[in-house]
Amino acid sequence: MVWLLKSRSRRQIARIEITGAIAGSTRKRVLESLKQVEERKFPALLLRIDSPGGTVGDSQEIYYALRRLQQKTKIVASFGNISASGGVYIGMGAPYIMANPGTITGSIGVILRGNNLERLLEKVGVSFKVVKSGPYKDILAFDRELTESEMTILQEMIDVSYQQFVQTVAEARQLSEETVRSFADGRIFTGQQALDLKIVDRLGTEEDARHWAAELAGLDPEKTRCITLGERKSPLSRLLSRNQSSLNSLVTIPGISAGMEWLEFELETSGLPLWLYRP
Known part of the structure; x- marks a missing residue:
């Protein structure tokens, strides 16, 4: 049976979809799927990417796995509606990249967000007593302002992450770091602009990308099937699968699935540096 699966796989193209914000659950699913591609x-x-980005570490792990897989498998990335920030970083793990002319991409940079609720807490009469081993142990605490020295520490960390991003893009796309820095200021651009900047290789649809992948592998695009691995379930789908009867009515509420996904992402990534585009 294992031999039969491998034999069929050699005549097929694997497909992995990365959608929504990239965090731990996405990383786990994608890495497991990449392992299947190799096995x-x-x-x-x-590799279909439709993501505004996500956490730095999770994006890096997927990128490195793709780099390793390059030695054995032809990889074509297809940028969908949006492939920005961490989505771009992951895309750099593919030697061949295609985008739609109107794809939103770019946003190369790092962001770290924290919430200061100090004034609100004062109004409701809530305060915290903190005992810590060092002055920076509670950096980004939500009940006080950042100090000047804390801002310096965080900025240095962001600068290091940014340099990693720039260096990766420069190496993957065979550009100088100076060239990458000229447009890696957080701005977004279209797929057409990305082609001009040499971030992508071609313009086209996902079907065009599938044809390209088949041709690179020496297969007939018209006769080659595409097998999707590790299909993604949203948080809403997971909830519904646990309790269909009580949650079925939620499906009719517009935007609730996307809202739940962002809530889950915010809880997972609070206080983490992000390669993320979110207006």
Whole structure:
């Protein structure tokens, strides 16, 4: 049976979809799927990215896994509606990149967000007593302002993450770091602009990317099937699968699935540096 699966896989293209904000659950799913691509010896992988980015560490782990897989499998990344920030970083793990002309991409940079609720807490009469081992142990605490020295520490950390991003793009796209820095200021651009900047190689649809992947693998695009691995379930889908009857009515509420995903992401990534585009 294992031999039969591998034999079929050699005549098929694997497809992995990365959608929504990138955090721990996405990383785990994608890494497991990439392992399947390697084990089943798929000759090509179509990586569909439709994401505004996410956490730095999770994006890096997916990128490094893609780099390793390059040695065995042809990889084509297809940028969908949006592939920005961490989505771009992951895309750098693919030697061949295609985007739609109107894809929102770019936003190369790092952001770290914290909430200061000090004034609100004062109004409701809530305060915290903190015992800590060092002056920076509660950096980004939500009940006080950042100090000047804390701002310096955080900015230095962000600058290091930014340099990692710039260096990765420069190496992957065979550009100088100076060239990458000229447009890596957080701005977004279209797929057409990304082509001009050499961030992507071609313009086209996901189907065009599938054809390209088949051709790179020496397969007939018209006769080659695309097998999606590790299909993603949203937080809403997971909840519904646990309790269909009581939560079925939520499906009819517009935007609730997206709202739940962002809530989950915010809880997972509070206080973390992000490669994320979010207006």
